[in-house]
Amino acid sequence: MTRAELAAELAASLGARHEARFILDEVLGAPLASPVQLMGEREIAVARGMAARRKAGEPLQYIIGHWPFRTLDLRVDPRVLIPRPETEQVVDVAMAEIAYLGAARPVIVDAGTGSGAIALSLATEMSDGVVWALDASTDALAVARVNLETVRQQHEDSMLPVTLLESNWLAALPGSLRGAVNVVVANPPYVSGSEWDGLAEDVRREPFGALVASAGSDGTPGLSAVEEAMSQARTWLSKPGAVVVELAPDQAEPATRMARSLGYVDVRVDPDLAGRPRALVGRVR
Ligand SMILES: C[S@@+](CC[C@H](N)C(=O)[O-])C[C@H]1O[C@@H](n2cnc3c(N)ncnc32)[C@H](O)[C@@H]1O
Structure with missing residues (x-):
């Protein structure tokens, strides 16, 4: 059987x-392998096995076991959220805020790091700075640790300044960082319980705690984690400093009101590549 024949079988x-x-x-x-390349029996069996798992509802990314995010190729498995393209854009927004602040050796926190996607992107793409990557899930942190070690090897930088820490949002940061964090970035869970019920089978294979949050204090569905992350960030940020939080487009207005009432200024929500409001920015002065 050739590659083209097996491709046609799996596609169907x-x-x-x-x-x-x-x-x-x-x-x-080998992405560029010739379509007439003959497949070995073992390769055919492995490919058919992967297709069977996909057909049974498992996300492709977990089956393959890794997925690109910006310049990185991250390990992903059911312990972590699959990094999304809109979050790649959130990293751009965070980097712009870091540049705007212009701090020497900025201290950055990625709250709810999951696979480490945001933290590791910032650490490898910023010219300077230190990154704290926090998550409440020990499972997620185990995956982030594998990704951190891989990135350190690939970049031949065993000192890449990323610290992983188990934490309820920012609560476990060392006290010496209070008032000294320049930018907090977070992609918290922001799907409401009722939305979860309607999600596709493969999305529902991702960790519930990475996707779903209860209503915010104003009753907005799914906004409690965004609110908690913004609220905690406020007490750790330097002056000046900024928070950058990913949210669902329909949460932009209530989250903006919330950010203002928490004391953030210059609050705005930047769009994702599809033009939908996605990355809330709030500054402190
Ligand atoms: C939407 S995922 C984002 C993962 C990763 N940052 C990304 O963008 O791909 C949300 C993450 O927040 C973490 N999380 C949920 N509740 C948390 C809490 N109370 N404190 C810290 N992290 C939390 C979840 O474990 C999950 O890894």
């Missing part, structure tokens, strides 16, 4: 040509 079974291609690239380790 999955109803998605690009997913078949991802699977074959993973099995062969």
Whole structure:
């Protein structure tokens, strides 16, 4: 059986040509392999096994076991949220805020780091600075640790300044950082319980605690974690400093009101690549 024949078989079974291609690239380790390349029996069995898992509702990213995020290729498994393209944009917003503040060796916190996507992007793309990567989930932190070690090896920088810490939002940061954090970035869970019920099967395979939050204090569905992260960030930020928080487009207005009432100024919500409000920025002076 050739690569093209197996690709056609998997595409028909999955109803998605690009997913078949991802699977074959993973099995062969060669995206540009010729379509007439003959597949070995073992490769065929592995590829069919992966397609069967996908058909059973598992996210492609967990089956493949890694996924690109900005310049990184991150390990992902069911212990962490699959990093999303809109979060890549949130990193751009955070980097712009870091540049705007112009602090020498800025201290950055990624609150709810999951796979480490935001923290590791900032650490590798910023010219200077230190990054704290926090999460309440020990499982997620284990994945972030693997990603941190991989990035350190790839960048031949065993000292890449990232510290992983188990924490309820920012609560476990060392007290010496109070008032000394320049930028807090967070992509908290922001899906409401009722939205969760309607999510696709594969999205519901991601950790519940990474996706779902209760209503905010104003009753806005799914806003409690955004509110808590913004509220805690306020007490750790330097003056000047900034918080950058990802949210759902329909949460932009209530979250803006919340940020203002927490004392943030210049509050705005930047759009994602689809033009939907996505990254709330609040500054302190
Ligand atoms: C939407 S995921 C974001 C993961 C990663 N930052 C990303 O953008 O791909 C939210 C993360 O927040 C973490 N989280 C949930 N509640 C938390 C809390 N109270 N304190 C710290 N982290 C929390 C979850 O474990 C999860 O890793």
